[in-house]
Amino acid sequence: xxxxxxxxxxxxLSGGLDSATVLAMARARGVDCYALSFRYGQRHSHELAxxxxxxxxxxxxxxxxxxxxxxAMGGSALTADIDVPKDRDTARMEDEIPITYVPARNIVFLxxxxxxxxxxxxRQIHIGVNAMDYSGYPxxxxxxxDAFQAMANQGTKAGVEGHPFTIHTPLMQMTKARxxxxxIRLGVDYAMTHSCYDPAVDGLACGCCDSCxxxxxxxxxxxxxxxxxxxx
Amino acid sequence: xxxxxxxxxxxxLSGGLDSATVLAMARARGVDCYALSFRYGQRHSHELAxxxxxxxxxxxxxxxxxxxxxxAMGGSALTADIDVPKDRDTARMEDEIPITYVPARNIVFLxxxxxxxxxxxxRQIHIGVNAMDYSGYPxxxxxxxDAFQAMANQGTKAGVEGHPFTIHTPLMQMTKARxxxxxIRLGVDYAMTHSCYDPAVDGLACGCCDSCxxxxxxxxxxxxxxxxxxxx
Numbered sequence: 001x002x003x004x005x006x007x008x009x010x011x012x013l014s015g016g017l018d019s020a021t022v023l024a025m026a027r028a029r030g031v032d033c034y035a036l037s038f039r040y041g042q043r044h045s046h047e048l049a050x051x052x053x054x055x056x057x058x059x060x061x062x063x064x065x066x067x068x069x070x071x072a073m074g075g076s077a078l079t080a081d082i083d084v085p086k087d088r089d090t091a092r093m094e095d096e097i098p099i100t101y102v103p104a105r106n107i108v109f110l111x112x113x114x115x116x117x118x119x120x121x122x123r124q125i126h127i128g129v130n131a132m133d134y135s136g137y138p139x140x141x142x143x144x145x146d147a148f149q150a151m152a153n154q155g156t157k158a159g160v161e162g163h164p165f166t167i168h169t170p171l172m173q174m175t176k177a178r179x180x181x182x183x184i185r186l187g188v189d190y191a192m193t194h195s196c197y198d199p200a201v202d203g204l205a206c207g208c209c210d211s212c213x214x215x216x217x218x219x220x221x222x223x224x225x226x227x228x229x230x231x232x
Numbered sequence: 233x234x235x236x237x238x239x240x241x242x243x244x245l246s247g248g249l250d251s252a253t254v255l256a257m258a259r260a261r262g263v264d265c266y267a268l269s270f271r272y273g274q275r276h277s278h279e280l281a282x283x284x285x286x287x288x289x290x291x292x293x294x295x296x297x298x299x300x301x302x303x304a305m306g307g308s309a310l311t312a313d314i315d316v317p318k319d320r321d322t323a324r325m326e327d328e329i330p331i332t333y334v335p336a337r338n339i340v341f342l343x344x345x346x347x348x349x350x351x352x353x354x355r356q357i358h359i360g361v362n363a364m365d366y367s368g369y370p371x372x373x374x375x376x377x378d379a380f381q382a383m384a385n386q387g388t389k390a391g392v393e394g395h396p397f398t399i400h401t402p403l404m405q406m407t408k409a410r411x412x413x414x415x416i417r418l419g420v421d422y423a424m425t426h427s428c429y430d431p432a433v434d435g436l437a438c439g440c441c442d443s444c445x446x447x448x449x450x451x452x453x454x455x456x457x458x459x460x461x462x463x464x
Binding site: 064066067068069070072073102103104105106107108110111112114115116118119138139141143144147148150151152154155156157159160 | 296298299300301302304305334335336337338339340342343344346347348350351370371373375376379380382383384386387388389391392
């Protein structure tokens with residue numbers, strides 16, 4: 001292992017607000033970042049377009065966009081022909097696993113990030129999961145992250161040879177408002193980022209899917225102007 | 233969960249000898265099998281061609297071949313421009329992690345199998361890993377499989393809702409000779425399967441890569457004629 005390997009990370013970058021903040025936090029600590037995004041059959045391409053702009057703007061070493069056809073497996077409103085729910089009460093989102101849940105999505109994303117990290121001799125993987133606003137997603141909880149890290153260090157050459165991987169989840173216990181405040185402090189331009197699950201053809205955010213509602217609420221609570229253009 | 237869900241499985245199918253045997257063992261127990269293969273930038277397509285024949289012959293419910301470009305990440309003799317080692321001593325293969333190791337490959341394959349299984353309401357994933365002949369691969373050991381299963385049940389909706397997944401590794405403690413004997417007993421035609429890491433353009437097995445050497449030795453020890461055509 002080279003001397004500086006500990007400061008090299010694969011950062012999962014969706015093009016959304018959370019992962020842009022994670023990238024800014026890693027860059028602020030001087031970490032060399034390798035951004036990883038997926039073309040996984042999302043309903044729209046605005047998220048990936050945003051990821052490209054974020055990666056370029058924030059000075060990543062490399063941005064890899066990997067094709068992965070989750071649609072072939074079906075099963076989620078984010079990839080399949082199922083309606084995205086609108087105008088739900090944000091307070092009630094925590095009670096259930098939403099139909100926007102993509103089976104094992106974060107598991108697959110983290111696994112591929114792990115493979116790339118091992119090839120790059122990076123020992124860190126950063127992911128913007130959050131147990132506060134998305135507690136309904138099983139793959140956004142600390143217990144899952146711990147289990148993934150343990151598995152990663154059993155199932156890789158680097159792990160079993162004593163160069164363990166760590167999964168960094170700096171947003172895990174942060175409210176959306178705090179995430180936004182931290183990003184603003186680090187100079188993130190959130191106008192670059194895209195959160196909406198169901199945007200118009202031109203990329204305009206719908207303003208009423210779960211993701212838009214959480215985003216709006218976050219900016220309001222942070223007391224920061226929301227740069228997003230919403231349809232409503 | 234439907235009544236028969238417990239007898240539905242995703243089976244990772246490479247086109248090789250091991251996974252064909254795993255599929256035969258599951259079918260013999262009356263399990264409905266959904267075969268999953270990957271076009272992951274292998275050096276050749278003979279493995280996938282073999283997987284298709286095996287899936288058709290053995291009556292799977294569906295055979296899904298997913299594209300996944302591991303080459304974009306580099307790092308292994310199986311996908312990148314690194315020479316496959318030849319004529320090694322099979323007794324010494326166990327001592328080290330070979331350069332044919334693809335970083336996190338089984339982790340990624342199992343993760344995608346898990347996502348598909350969850351969508352299908354299948355609770356079993358079958359994989360032909362083996363700790364005897366491939367002890368050099370960290371992702372072929374029982375400790376890794378246990379860790380993966382624990383992670384899977386923390387990170388999926390089905391897992392946290394009390395419908396746990398089990399990872400079946402029926403070949404884990406079997407020698408290659410025993411695997412072959414079991415497959416022959418179940419009627420597997422091993423002429424369909426492909427093991428060689430570095431075949432000729434027409435698919436002819438090289439006869440001297442690690443995989444060919446282990447295969448030859450297995451047939452010899454099982455006392456069964458090897459239907460494979462080797463170059464040498």
